[in-house]
Amino acid sequence: MSIPAIELMTALRSGQSTSPRLTWYGPDAERVELSGRVLDNWVAKTSNLLQDELDAEPGTRLRLDLPAHWKSVVLALAAWQLGMEVVLDAAEAELIATAEPDPAAAGGAFETVVAVALPALAMRWPGELPSGVVDYAAEVRSHGDFFMPHVDPEPDRPAVRTAAGPVHTHGGLLAGFAAAGQASEAGLRLLVRAADGLETVLAQALAAWQGDGSVVLVHPDVPVTERLLSDERVSRS
Template sequence: MSLTDALLDRSSARPLITFYDDATGERIELSGVTTANWAAKTANLLRDECDVEPGSTVAVLLPAHWQTAAVLLGAWWCGAEVVGDPVGADVVLCDSDRIDLALSAAPPLGVVALSLDAFGKGLTGLPDGVVDYATEVRLHGDEFAPWEPVPATAPALDGASVERVLATARDRAAALGLSASDRALSTLEWSADGLTDGLLAVLAAGASLVQCRHADPAALERRAQAERTTVRLGA
């Protein structure tokens, strides 16, 4: 079973990720079904366009964003190992500010760049060998069938196996007091421990996430009340 299968309820119609960006005014809400569709599209893109397969390493240089969740879940669905360092990775997914960094690592399977635009606008004028995520992901199906099962011992995140990442996420969910009835408001970045506490633990608990990027501190309390959140993650 892939880490995606273990973390994501693909049949749930209730809100799973609600994303805010206070710099742009963006708000988007994704159910478990919609999140799974985006993860499937991403997995199909990675497999069909970048030749990602079980055992491939995928570097993710992206902020805490709903599209990043789709990228992570899509990579794990392929059986890939997600890493933070682009050096030595087979493929790199990055935002527009880190394209040069991604290219300097010379990943053999290429670079996929995300605009993270609120309206799905793609990037233009990209260097050769860089795929525009927003344009290409729309062309792929919203169902994904892995070529082979992903063993629990397969590496999933910076050397940690599927079973270890899942166990850590469940342990952190318990430590944070997260349960399936919770709705977590988070300002955590998804790097190092922030990814585990800010996304994986929430998914492992079956809870839902309200993720705030460029958070306006003055708006957080109002948002917590309006979104009926029960747990606060981050400052």
């Protein structure tokens, strides 16, 4: 049974698939541009990593202990495509994705810890990782470009647990959670500020994509100049 996250990824890879869908501006002059096809490729590889290597399935909880970042967005989309629950607060979860892996977490509250190196060109975690911690950058590229769930996700399962708001189901992910993003204009090129936090960034991105739009995600240390807005053809900031 299809859920909105699967339908969204289908739309992003098929409609204007070569157009920018997610553009990231990070520190040290980072600029990463993902077309619909490339974004879908990253999400598919990540879903396959979660399902095939980490034994995730519909209902498995993934805590995103990450700043708002293009890789955080990819991980959330991958989890939703699989039918998982994305945890954005301190609630319990089986898996955690973090940029600061704690050796205690690997053998404690989580079954699996995924270390996410945030620099755009990182091919692996810089340095040693605690035993049992999965290196996202090193592992994700070896997985397939097409995702097929082993078990069909169910629309009534929880999709996202936020810090202060309600738990949204997969069936209501776009109508509920994404509605807070308030992007209603079709084809919108939306500026999204990472400083607003991951929950807000995810809601705004989903809302923009739901309307066949695209997102320019900007790190807090990157000034939003008139040149940036013009170069990226931002239609709302």
